[in-house]
Amino acid sequence: MNAETVDTVPATIGLLQLEQQLIDAGVPFAVATVIRVAPPASTHVGAQALVESDGTLHGWIGGGCSQAIVIEAARQAIRLGQPRRVRISNEPAPPDPEVEAHAMPCASNGAMELFIQPTVPPPLVVVFGATPTAHEACVLARRMGLRASPAADTARAGGPRFDAAVLDDAGASFALIATQGDGDEDALEAALRSRVGAVLLIASRRKAERLRETMRARGIADSRLAALHAPAGPAIHAHTPQEIALGAVAGLVALRHEREEAAAAAQAAVPQATVATEAVPPLAPCEMPEAPAAEAGRYVNPVCGMSVEIATAKHVVVYGGRKVYFCCDCCKAEFERAPARYLAAEPDHETRAGENRAEER
Structure with a gap:
């Protein structure tokens, strides 16, 4: 281990600790890593810096000439939620659609290339129900990298049992209805009246069709009913609460990746499209509300x-x-x-x- 490597170890450990702290706090950030250097340059391959969404830079990726470019590229990566490669150089090179090219502003006229990887909070799924399946689904969804939170049951407060505004205020992307006979209609209506992108219902096809008709009778338009996915996931011949939850979370994972692929395509067509860059609140434990x-x-x-x-x-x-x-x-x-x-x-x-x-x- 040479002297230069020894000097960079403490900084690397510090960045890793900071990354975990930001992940735990739900704060978006990006890590920029130098992957190519052409002399003269004041950096080296493997140098890293962490950039927060407000532009605060931690770590080191070279001299001040290129810092402003890296910070803005990192902030854009956070806004789009997509990684990017950035080249800062005055060397002639053929255009590459996968590389964002910038002129090197330094008088030394060196060159460097970086890979920028953003980390943004995963989508939120709100789980409705006080059933064993709901609890298992909440826990398993978190293990799959989603943010999952139980829906608040406000029946004891004298208001409507579930409130669509709560989902919108929390910025929920998905709703999973795991009420299984205890408040199905109220939970489904609240989820469909919210702005969540997809509503997954744990129910048989026969029961789901009956609930669709009930929702139409309650004034839910067919265009909104298109967001309803029932059964909630692939057919895995589930019997136990754990197995039922596994199938439902598999449906969530599939929908998440489908949405991410669609968003990436939309961002390629409309570069100004952005994702949320605000810190998200901490999640409550996956403890389902007790029965009133x-x-x-x-x-x-x-x-x-x-x-x-x-x-x-x-x-x-x-x-x-x-x-x-x-x-x-x-x-x-x-x-x-x-x-x-x-x-x-x-x-x-x-x-x-x-x-x-x-x-x-």
């Missing part, structure tokens, strides 16, 4: 996640000394095929156990 007090005496079906009223439940199985309630005979039959699997995935709520004991008495 009015839900006392109800039980969450471990197969489909639907809330079942204990007093009127017609489909009941006694397993391991406890009663398990289902919304229909199909869910009951599915549970009986593999009861341990479903109970292992079921949240252990003390209130539920209390409700069981009270009902059994």
Whole structure:
């Protein structure tokens, strides 16, 4: 390791730490890396600098002659959300559509080329529902690099159960409806009345068609219903909440990449098109809202996640000394095929156990 490398190690470690801090804070930035140098030049291949969206530069990529060019190119990369190559040189070279060329302003007349990689906050998906599937989807979406947050249920505040304005204020790109029988229509209407780009509904095709008709009756136009994707993801023959969530998040990932490809094509045609460059607020934990007090005496079906009223439940199985309630005979039959699997995935709520004991008495 030579002296020059030793000198650059602390700065590199500092930039890596700063990158992680900005990622955690949801702040957009770009990293510029020198990939080619022609003498005379005061930089070297591998030199790096981090540029924030306001133009603040951390690190070092050479003398002051080229800094202004690099900063503006980095800010443009952040605005477009796309990487770019930048050449700063007075050397004659054939045009290259993949390289942004600038004249070298320094009297030394050297040359350098950089690769600029922006990092912008990923799109936000708001997950509706207080079901096991909703929780699993929120956690898994974050693992897939999305920002995911549970939707606020305002039923106990006396207002509408879900509010479209909340999604718009948060800048949500996607809505995932995982209510599974508990507030489906209210959640779907709120999502469709917001400006989210896509609404994914966890439901069968038959149920989705019924909900589409309900939305039309509530005044949702067909042009807006085109944003509805139901079922939410590819058919993977899911049964458990984890499997259902996996299929839905696969649908989110596919839609995200489709949107990014379309945005890249649009930006190529309209260079002034931009993406958000503001810092995003921190996410709340993936804890689904608890059922309101009015839900006392109800039980969450471990197969489909639907809330079942204990007093009127017609489909009941006694397993391991406890009663398990289902919304229909199909869910009951599915549970009986593999009861341990479903109970292992079921949240252990003390209130539920209390409700069981009270009902059994």
